[in-house]
Amino acid sequence: MIPSILPTYNRAPLSFVKGEGVWLQTEDGRRYLDLGAGIAVNALGHANPDLVDALTTQANALWHVSNLYQIPAQQKLADALVERTFADTCFFTNSGTEAMELVVKMARKYWHDQGQPERTRILTFEGAFHGRSSAAIAAVGTEKMTKGFGPLLSGFTQLPWGDHEALREAAAQADVGAILIEPVQGEGGIRPVPDQCLKGLRDLCDDIGALLIFDEVQCGMGRTGKLFAHEWAGVTPDIMMVAKGIGGGFPLGAVLATEAAAACMVAGTHGSTYGGNPLACAVGAKVMEIVASEDFLDGVRARSGRLRQGLEGLVASHPEVFEGVRGTGLMLGLKCKGAPADLVQAGYAEGVLTVPAADNVVRLLPPLNIAEAEIDEALSRLDRVAARVGSDAG
Missing domain, CATH: 3.90.1150.10 (Aspartate Aminotransferase, domain 1)
Incomplete structure (x- = not known):
């Protein structure tokens, strides 16, 4: 049974x-x-008093109103993230998997609005993990993740880890619109991408006009000693996924993007009932206040x-x-x-x-x-x- x-x-x-x-x-x-911290989630430990205070204060005032209305705690967190990062705008989710779904939609909508709807392909890398939704498992493409769940969402090419020739060959294809990578692979076995390789990816995306997307769900929010891992390489992405540590144990995720990458996502193109709710964002704002110091x-x-x-x-x-x-x-x-x-x-x-x-x-x-x-x-x-x-x- x-x-x-x-x-x-x-x-x-x-x-x-x-x-x-x-x-x-x-x-x-x-x-x-x-030493697992809920898989890199409890960035400030269990029952952190500052986070407990932020949560209970908000819980005693207001839990949920939906994104039909303005949410002050959400605005506060968005402003903090924009001020501290490359991003011009944020969309809040409840998890990294949800952030992945928006990342794929944003990348493809970007090229549709640029008048190049054929540029749907996203290049990913062996050993990656981007969540367990239909888009996320298609992006990874391994049998372990995809067996029995077909037909898979098309438009992803998985490349061998560290194979620069395969990357250059794949990036030359006319339908490539974005490259997606974790600056430090987590599930793949704690494999950092060398700084020079992240710089090379930024240069490659600039050369072919593609979007560079970083998945910092696990390696972000202070985990590597910088607020975000890509800062060590001195490069910035066009779009970034964040989750896990940003909520300090409360379910919260976000997609951060430049204005150029995100301008395609107008009213009605995406939404979330719970994403960016007052409880999550009150905690997230306190996490940012502490960790970004x-x-x-x-x-x-x-x-x-x-x-x-x-x-x-x-x-x-x-x-x-x-x-x-x-x-x-x-x-x-x-x-x-x-x-x-x-x-x-x-x-x-x-x-x-x-x-x-x-x-x-x-x-x-x-x-x-x-x-x-x-x-x-x-x-x-x-x-x-x-x-x-x-x-x-x-």
Whole structure:
């Protein structure tokens, strides 16, 4: 008999009833150090008092009115994002997947309004993850994501990771309208795109007149030590997807765009009942206020250096378990010699939570405000986890 919750998740045998900062607690009082942060969502930890205050203050005033009306909290957040980024305008969603749907619509509508409706093709890259909607899985194109869900939305070409010749050849096709990439792949195994490659993509899009789209759903909102990961390369996109950390745990996403890219999206071309609701935007505005601070981002960079140095030592101590460390900021990965699920599972026994990814990588995505003592505790627990895995392998 099918359970009351559709069984699409392979859940761990853990249920948490309380969270505080980097810690989660089960009903029987067991405490776990959360290095996954809800898959990079809880950017400021669990039950952050500033976010709780922002949410409850708004909840006591107004929950929902729909986008038939002006929403002051939405305007405040949009203004903050426009002031701090390349963007001229924002559209708010409830998730990264919803943001992906608008990204595809915007890119295609742009070319329709430019009088070149044939330029519908969007180039994507092997290892990418852009959500689980019909457009998102078509963009990724892997059998794992698409099997049984055809016919797929057409107009996407998936390119090998790091194959510059394949990229140039594909970009030369007359129907190419956009290139979509994660500056740091998350699900694909914590793979940063080198700065020079992001610059090359910007130059290529300028040369062929295509739109450059960044997916910063996982790597954005301070995760890499800059507000957005592409800032390290000194380039800007035309359109960008944001979600996860922007809501600090409350469902929120956004599409940011330049005026040139977004001018095609006039009244009636897109909408959302819940997107940009007062509750989500009140929390998002508080997240932006905290995370966009240069002092806060300096702290992220300092903490990431401490964590990375410790992880490099961990790899050196357990060569039978690990191949290396990859990633940037507080978006780090441990490349394992065996299945990452083994390390994740062993972590439960040591009270530490991590997230598996492709390419035999375990993701470490702690809250951005994790304390130095908590980093040291995390490294100690991961050392014991590695010893368990190494012992089992031996």
